[in-house]
Amino acid sequence: MLKKIILILTLFLITVGSIYAQKEQYNWYFGFNARLSWNSTRTLTGTGVYGTANATLTGLPLQFPGSAMQTYEGCFSTSDADGNILFYSDGITIWNRNNQQMVTGLSGDPSSAQSGIILPYPETPGKYIAVTLGKDNSNNLSYTVVDMSLNGGLGGTVPATTNVALTGQSGALGESVFAVRHTNKEDFWIVAPGRTTTTSYLNVWKVTSAGVQTTRYSVATVSIGFTSLGANGYLKFTTDGLHYVWADFLSGRLVYGDFNPTAGTITNVKIRNTYPLFPSNPNRAYGVEFSPSGKYLYLTQAPGSLNTNQVSGLVVYDFAALLATSNPNSINPVKTITNPVSLADGVTDHFGGIQLGPDGRMYISRFSSTGMFVITNPESPTAMNIYKLLNFLPGNGYWGLPNFAAPWFRMELTPPANAESCANVSATFQLSIIPGMGLSNVSRIVIDFGDGGTTTYNSPLSSLYSFPHTYNKPGIYTITITAYNATGGVEISTSSTMTINSCAMRVNPQVSVRAGT
Numbered sequence: 302m303l304k305k306i307i308l309i310l311t312l313f314l315i316t317v318g319s320i321y322a323q324k325e326q327y328n329w330y331f332g333f334n335a336r337l338s339w340n341s342t343r344t345l346t347g348t349g350v351y352g353t354a355n356a357t358l359t360g361l362p363l364q365f366p367g368s369a370m371q372t373y374e375g376c377f378s379t380s381d382a383d384g385n386i387l388f389y390s391d392g393i394t395i396w397n398r399n400n401q402q403m404v405t406g407l408s409g410d411p412s413s414a415q416s417g418i419i420l421p422y423p424e425t426p427g428k429y430i431a432v433t434l435g436k437d438n439s440n441n442l443s444y445t446v447v448d449m450s451l452n453g454g455l456g457g458t459v460p461a462t463t464n465v466a467l468t469g470q471s472g473a474l475g476e477s478v479f480a481v482r483h484t485n486k487e488d489f490w491i492v493a494p495g496r497t498t499t500t501s502y503l504n505v506w507k508v509t510s511a512g513v514q515t516t517r518y519s520v521a522t523v524s525i526g527f528t529s530l531g532a533n534g535y536l537k538f539t540t541d542g543l544h545y546v547w548a549d550f551l552s553g554r555l556v557y558g559d560f561n562p563t564a565g566t567i568t569n570v571k572i573r574n575t576y577p578l579f580p581s582n583p584n585r586a587y588g589v590e591f592s593p594s595g596k597y598l599y600l601t602q603a604p605g606s607l608n609t610n611q612v613s614g615l616v617v618y619d620f621a622a623l624l625a626t627s628n629p630n631s632i633n634p635v636k637t638i639t640n641p642v643s644l645a646d647g648v649t650d651h652f653g654g655i656q657l658g659p660d661g662r663m664y665i666s667r668f669s670s671t672g673m674f675v676i677t678n679p680e681s682p683t684a685m686n687i688y689k690l691l692n693f694l695p696g697n698g699y700w701g702l703p704n705f706a707a708p709w710f711r712m713e714l715t716p717p718a719n720a721e722s723c724a725n726v727s728a729t730f731q732l733s734i735i736p737g738m739g740l741s742n743v744s745r746i747v748i749d750f751g752d753g754g755t756t757t758y759n760s761p762l763s764s765l766y767s768f769p770h771t772y773n774k775p776g777i778y779t780i781t782i783t784a785y786n787a788t789g790g791v792e793i794s795t796s797s798t799m800t801i802n803s804c805a806m807r808v809n810p811q812v813s814v815r816a817g818t
Contacts (some may be wrong), residue, residue, distance in 0.1 A: 417434060432467075
């Protein structure tokens with residue numbers, strides 16, 4: 302009899318997971334008690350609209366009950382790097398992760414399009430800056446510091462840092478505010494439009510490790526005036542922080558141009574009248590968002606009232622064409638959708654705010670509804686796949702979606718699909734590059750596997766790479782991903798460990814094969 306003693310050791314254990322996950326935008330709180338989270342996902346049937354066929358959609362965020370907030374428009378939230386919610390706000394009240402009031406009486410307003418935004422306090426882990434702004438021409442841009450070490454880790458406000466006014470602005474501030482990270486990766490810029498009856502302005506403030514510089518840092522003039530300083534639309538920046546768009550709700554114009562995140566200055570200011578979807582009332586530009594690459598600009602336009610004589614709409618522009626032209630009004634949309642108000646399922650089919658999700662899809666609020674719209678391919682607007690998601694929320698959405706600061710780019714490494722691989726066996730890895738600030742500076746990305754092997758990708762970079770690597774010996778290895786700029790400086794470097802065990806087959810040398818056994 303042939304006798305063998307076979308020992309198979311535990312196989313290939315990888316502990317990398319997702320490197321540099323940056324899940325600060327994984328939890329959305331908005332509307333009347335609506336909450337979505339990308340920490341858990343689900344599969345649903347999307348009802349195709351405007352020529353899109355029905356489809357099964359995977360990886361959609363899971364709904365969670367429990368939000369204490371009720372807001373028609375302004376809202377913002379932040380999570381930690383692992384995607385755990387820290388706090389959220391409508392601009393007046395901040396609630397902690399247990400849905401308890403942390404502070405109230407802030408300068409924002411639930412009827413402000415962007416009632417605020419949250420920044421990490423530069424070089425001070427565990428502290429955050431909540432910037433808040435009221436509606437119409439309230440002119441009350443302020444900040445409040447939140448310290449997450451207070452109240453047993455639930456967070457609290459720092460004394461003497463509640464509703465501290467930002468000053469020196471030109472024009473009356475109201476409803477529109479955004480924040481962009483400085484190229485030094487630590488500081489931030491706060492940007493808010495100011496309006497008068499003759500001229501408008503884009504005001505900029507700086508935030509450093511010393512705190513918010515409450516005196517305005519820079520300003521750009523916009524040659525449009527306003528007969529009314531009432532409702533306003535969204536201000537957004539491209540993910541690289543180099544360009545911006547401000548949609549003014551009442552005048553029906555887009556203001557856009559260039560931003561220098563190193564100098565904190567706005568240049569190349571241009572103006573385009575919004576596309577006339579509504580012959581009886583052609584204004585009402587409201588939500589704006591960029592595709593992940595920044596190539597396309599999405600604009601939602603809202604009617605003045607919700608009745609059967611009005612429509613809302615979605616307009617998509619080639620943003621590079623808008624930037625390049627000397628006559629912005631000559632650039633027509635690459636895609637236009639008009640959305641008649643209907644009561645087919647008991648609610649109005651009405652576009653509200655539009656926001657890019659952590660999954661690269663675009664989500665659009667559906668007024669007074671537990672449903673939403675989702676665009677699954679925002680980089681292909683002429684072949685747009687847009688779906689209605691019914692009963693998607695635990696509460697009702699209205700106009701607004703959460704306001705998030707422009708993120709730094711990130712790199713995520715996905716381990717081999719077959720985790721039970723062995724030393725001396727080729728395994729396939731995937732590197733995802735998610736656009737954001739700093740990516741335009743990257744000339745190459747180097748993956749060091751910790752065993753002397755490396756893989757390099759040079760600019761221009763793709764969003765996804767799939768590549769093999771073989772570890773020849775069991776052991777614990779540190780894998781490091783480093784993004785370098787053209788001068789050899791490091792933009793981002795991140796690492797994690799992986800443990801590789803062997804798959805060994807051992808045979809007892811004393812056992813032999815004999816005839817007849």
